Amino acid sequence: MGPSTEGAAVTTRGLTKRFRGGQVAVDRLDLDVPPGAVYGFLGPNGSGKTTTIRMLLGLVSPTAGTARLLGQPVPAASASVLPRVGALVEGPAFHPYLSGRANLRRLDAADRTTAPRTSAARTAAALERVGLSAAAGKRYRVYSLGMRQRLGLAAALLRPRDLLVLDEPTNGLDPQGTREVRTLVREVAADGTTVLVSTHLLAEVEQICSHVGVMSAGRLVAAGTLAEVTAGATTRVRVECRQPAVAVTVLTGLGVSPVRTEAGTVDAELATADPEQVLAALVAAGAGVRQFVLARARLEDLFVELTGAGFDVRG
Amino acid sequence: MMRTAVRWTIPAAVATAVIGGSLAWPSLAGAAPDLAPTTAADLMADVAGSQAQALSGTVEQTTDIGLPQLPSGAAGQDPASLTALLGGTTTARVWSDGAERSRIAVLGSLAETDVVRNGADMWTWRSGTGTVTHAVVPSGRPAAAAPGQPQLTPAQAADQALAAVGPTTQVTLGSPATVAGRQARTLVLEPKDAASLIGRVVIAVDAATAMPLQVQVFSRGSAEPAVQTGFTSVSFGAPAASEVAPALPLGSAVEEVTPQALQAQAGTVPQPTVVGSGWTSVAVLRAAGAQLGSAPSGAAGAADPTALLKAMSVPVSGAYGSGRLITSSVFSALVLDDGRVLVGAVPAPELERAAMDAAAQP
Amino acid sequence: MGDGRLLLSEFLLVLRRRRNQVLLGLLALVTVLIGVAVDVSGPARDGEGPAFLRSITDNGLFLSFTALVVSLPVFLPLVVSVVSGESIAGEASTGTLRYLLVVPVDRTRLLVVKLLSVVLFGLLAAVLVAVVGAVVGAVLFPIGELRLLSGTTVSYGQGLLRLAGVALYVAAVLATVAALGVFVSTLTEVPIAAMAATALAVVLVEVLDAVPQLSALHPWLFTHDWLAFGDLLRDPVSVAGLGHGLLVQACWDAVLVTLAWARMTTRDVTS
Known part of the structure; x- marks a missing residue:
């Protein structure tokens, strides 16, 4: 098998998900995301990317196989490892009739590992980081798609993370917003956070990713550093x-x-x-x-x- | 992480425990105690010689005699009405100081009817109307048992059953039982006459006080009692004065009822003629047909008597005349158009025969 | 403790919901309307209307009891059905469920917090009816000693204490509706379906409870002992009916909560 999985940010072995209808969404997936990498997770719709991410985050239980996040088995150790993981899964989702700030405060309150006293400061910092401070008091329902995406990122960045899982983070953002997200990912990665980003904008991947993995029909058909993967292709x-x-x-x-x-x-x-x-x-x-x-x-x-x-x- | 199937077994186990527990509970609570042997005759003598006890407890009467289901009393209606007693379960709390004072509180849904006795004085409080009636009743009657009032307590019912014991009854000792958490011996009264609808009457007698705790009436061949009245909980000892003699709203609001009015109200004015003897005797009431079915004391919530009679009976006619017949598992009643009412623990043909008896003519 | 924080957040979320505020307002309105109607039209005749209606003109506190009797079969379970049906299915339909779970919030803990917040909402609804009834009753009608079902009287303070007991009992029976609603809510991602199914299930059980041919089943139906709170208005207080009622509720609660738990902890969150 490939490189040593010691210290890997994400490792899966034989990870499989067969849904009740018999449809195999993820088929014996062996995924390795090295620490510190910005890993571009690619694949057409329905190739199993989102199901894989859901299994990593404990939302969907695997039919077979194992998965480890930051060296710990999931979902068994989800409670201790997920606080170190920020996630944006299949677009942002918040309570429409709460303000952006109130939505973040609610997620912060749900985290037993954070101090209640510093909740306000944490949410303010996260909103500041994604440029939503001015709109923090508005109800989520009046947010534009781009603002919603930013709020999702703010939730993922509520506290320092060791791993960020971003599913289509630039979806719905204008070119300016897309550039900001790219900068954000670079900043986060520079701090040593591993980023697993699934996207369909390949230009983006070429700009920010150090590694890529390509999914097709539930299987990983190519994986490695960006240079390794593209080297295989002909000029x-x-x-x-x-x-x-x-x-x-x-x-x-x-x-x-x-x-x-x-x-x-x-x-x-x-x-x-x-x-x-x-x-x-x-x-x-x-x-x-x-x-x-x-x-x-x-x-x-x-x-x-x-x-x-x-x-x-x-x- | 536990497998999916394993997790679903937990609610399944809880449901099984709940259902199993509710089914097993009565048999656990009713385990037969170990008591010193005695004879039926001794036990009857003990009951006859037992003193009235100071007690407080809860009595439940369940009736399932196969009459058509009647509309159950709505919340706030008089729980002591006739319809409530002819089918289903009635619960009453009883207090007695063992002498002059007693109280029966018949519990209804958001309603209560209290019958409070102090010597010859009897007060009845009905929460549905918020009224109190007062009557002076001859002393010597069983405590709190006014004419037309249901014989709710086991002691009263047992007294009635034992008073009827004669040559037509075979009395044997039954197996010990636990009633209201107390050890009890049982007497089994069986009619010798096979024409009786009643198969047997089982009386549970408290081992310590010889007070009847429960009376069950079984129809012939049935394993489930048709009528059962018994304590579900009882504790012996003098109840608090406020419990046995509550401060009812007296004064101008009290309606006085004379003994005559009381009797007329309950429809017991005509003295019955008895045809036959023992368990198969038939009581014949004359000119009572119009009053049959009227709820005791005309309580609020009682159904219209005529409609009630219609709901429970079928039309019949024969050489004796015509009328309506009510049949149940323990008694039959014939309401004739000529005003006669025949009631007995016998099948309908026996009633029809009695209706033609010379002693039963109008 | 972290759980108190999440529970508070959850309960405030329920309270901030405009629809839930309207539901509470309607409950209060029903209570006020009963009071005004009795004030305008005078005391009810014997046997007319719901239990206690006749007594309101004697003592305003009976407005609370009447309003609870009126609200208990339909309004209160409906309100709890709406809030409990929303609980998990609502989060699933907006997608916020997945974000709560990746925070992470343990699924069992989330279920418990959701259930407790609905139970608290039921308590709030019952207390609201009781308090509005007591206040409106005190304004429109005389108050003073309270005549109990047994014919005896207790002081107004004692009456308030018994009213508090009744409200708590009502909240306890509504907890079973809450458990049912939360369970149904774990089965679907469509909150309106969970609300409707819960409300219909309660009505169905009430109908079964009214069919005399099923009388053997009645003691085990969770709606059967709902009006047993009348036992708190007897002298002395009767505990047998209340105890049976609470025992039956507890049995249903145990089954429904473990069902909800089994479903909640094994479901794949794909919304």
Whole structure:
């Protein structure tokens, strides 16, 4: 098996959830989130991400397998380990007729491990951190989607955490808000908190994540550092030339299978071929190369390749 | 974490314990005690010779004689009405100083009827109307038993049953029982005449005081009592004066009832003629048909007598005339259009035969 | 203690809910209306209307007892059905249940806190009816010595004490409705369904209790002894009926609470 799980922030072994209808949501999942990582948890809708997160947090009981958070078994040790875990699960949820502050005070009151005296200061600090101080007294029902998302983050950050589990944290946020969340995650990670973030914005993952894991149909189909995972993917080459037919012949001769030709452009996976040799061969054959671009594999391509699914962006 | 199935066994276990406990409780509480042997004759003599006891306790009377279900009394209605006593359970608290003073409080839902005796004075308080009636009754009658009032206490019922013991009755000693937490011997009274609807009468007699604690009347061939009256709790000793002689609202509010009025009210003016003897005797009341079914003292909440009679009876006719017949597991009654009422612990044909008896003619 | 904090938070949540405030207001209104109606139309005739109605003009304190008799079969259980049906299903439907659980709040602890807050709400409702009745009764009608069911009288202070006992007994029987509602509430994510099912279940049991052919079953129905609080108005106070009532309630409570616990601690929270 992979690296040592000692000190891992999240570990699952054979974690399985079969719902009552017989549908297998998570199938023998072995997940390892190293401490200090910002772990991008990817997968199309219905791939089992949310069910996995729910099992980690003790909301859903696993059919088989084990899970450990911060080294302790869950759900057996949930009571002692969950106070160190902040979570945003499937969007924010609060009492609509309570203010943002009152909602946070209620969650704070539910935590037996915090001191009642410092509750007001804690909630104020959390609201400040997500930029909601001005709207703290308003009822949750009048909050915009972005404000609701921020309040959810504030709840996850009510106290210092060792692990943050964020399910779609930028959902509904405007570009400015998205940037703020990204900054927030970086700050939190810089303090040494491990972050497990599930998202559909792959650009975001490439910007903030150190590790990724890709789920498909209940199984983990790729996992590792961002570099490790993307290394497995092939580099593509895009050739703009006067004679595309010649270019196709040359590329095919080199064992590079061209994928697309359109309007004077040939697009191909480079595989193991050396880009310098390819360019030299194209020039020698007189293809009339105008532009030769090497494109590192993008996570999105990799994702489509691994899961066989495009992202249907959630509304 | 406990498995799902294991967790669901806990409510299942609690439910089983509750149901099992409620079913097992009566048999646990009624375990047969170990008492020194005696004879039926000695026990009857003991009962006859027993002194009236100073006591306080709770008496429950349960009637299940197979009459049609009557509408049960609503909250706040008189708990001592006839309809309440013909079916179901009536609970009363009793206090007695063993001499002149006694009190029976018949408990109803948000209602109470108290009958308080002090020598010849008898006061009746009905919470439903907030009224007190006062009557002077001849002393010597059983405490608190006014004409038309139900024979609620076990001692009164036992006295009646034992007074009827004669050559037509076989008396045997039953197995010991526990009644109201007290050890008791039992007397079993069985009619020799097979025509009687009554199979046997079982009287539980307190081992220490020889006071009857419970009377059960079984119809022939039945294992469950048709009528049962008995203490559910009892403690011997003089009750507090405030309990046995409560301060009822006296003065101008008290309605005086003369003994004659009391009798008329209860419909006991006509003296019955008795046809036959012993357990199969039939009482014939003349010109009482119109009064049958009227609740004692015309209590609030009692159903309309005519409707009540209709609900409980079926029309009959024969050589004796025509009328309505009431049948139950322990008695039958024939209400004839000529005003005669025949009542007896016998099947309907026996009543019809009695109706044609020369002594029973109107 | 941490639990007191959560319970307080939970109870305040229930109290802040506008709908719950309206329900309490309606209970108070029913009490006031009875008082005003009796004041306007004069004393009821014998055997008319609910128990104690006739006595209100003698002693205003009977307004409290009358209002409790009137409210106990329908209004009070309905109010408790609404609050208890909401308890778990409401949190599940808004999604706040998952956030409470990841705080973390132990599921058993959450269930106990939810149940206690509903029981407290039932107590509040019963006390509200009693207090509004006593105050309105004191304003509109004479007060003084209280005539009990047994015909004897006790002082007004003693009467208030007995009223407090009656309110506590009413709260105790409402606790069974609360336990039923919380159990039903763990079964669904639709609070309105839990409220309706609870209220219907109470009405069903009351109907069963009124069918004479089922009389053997009656002593074990949880609504059967609801009016046993009348035993507190006897002289001397009778404890047998009250005791049986409380025992039956306790049996139902034990079964319903363990059912709710089994469901609560094993359910998958997927809302």
